Ligand SMILES: Nc1ncnc2c1ncn2[C@@H]1O[C@H](COP(=O)(O)OP(=O)(O)O)[C@@H](O)[C@H]1O
């Protein structure tokens with residue numbers, strides 16, 4: 578459980594001329610859950626989008642296994658085995674739940690077309706709640722159901738690294754518990770998880786390791802237990818990180 582799967586060093590990311598991630602380091606151990614914490618605007622989404630190749634880093638390295646991801650195109654990174662569950666879920670509202678899941682599997686080397694029925698089995702085993710909703714347009718689902726769908730869609734690719742951006746956002750506490758129980762189950766099955774959250778309390782309850790971002794720099798990093806008991810995390814709880 579201790580080999581690093583992802584090693585980020587000195588990562589810099591800008592939006593246009595404005596640098597918002599100022600040379601951060603981040604390690605994600607294989608089989609572990611790593612939480613990327615920080616208040617709104619700290620740079621969590623920007624960091625994740627750079628890891629996924631949606632934004633081109635202006636500096637630093639992103640080592641994933643034996644590959645360098647910095648400068649690599651997004652579709653290649655997806656094929657390398659990194660999947661993102663984006664902030665705000667981003668499901669295809671007019672497509673059915675089943676077709677949303679199938680879209681997730683499209684591009685897998687073993688899938689012949691996006692209608693390849695290969696396997697809705699894994700996401701449905703994790704989220705049996707989706708089974709009776711398979712033919713429903715995704716736009717009609719509740720926020721929690723859409724979060725399950727977005728996670729199921731990402732899992733269709735059987736990623737080596739599952740990256741989630743604010744999976745708890747906007748959800749009722751009971752639903753957040755359900756989503757986090759599923760994340761714990763995935764970790765139990767060996768999936769490596771990187772999770773960005775403003776909700777430090779819920780993320781630290783699950784995470785093995787954590788990194789706290791403050792305005793695009795690392796304010797603290799260590800085991801989740803160390804951060805939970807440290808003074809800096811209070812800033813995030815209070816929304817001032
Ligand atoms: N598309 C964008 N264009 C310009 N600035 C952006 C864009 N997206 C985010 N930012 C800015 O980058 C900083 C970090 O934002 P973000 O990565 O979304 O933080 P977080 O996900 O931690 O809330 C913020 O100051 C935000 O205003």
Ligand SMILES: [Mg+2]
Pocket residue numbers: 621622623664742743
């Ligand atoms: Mg964000």
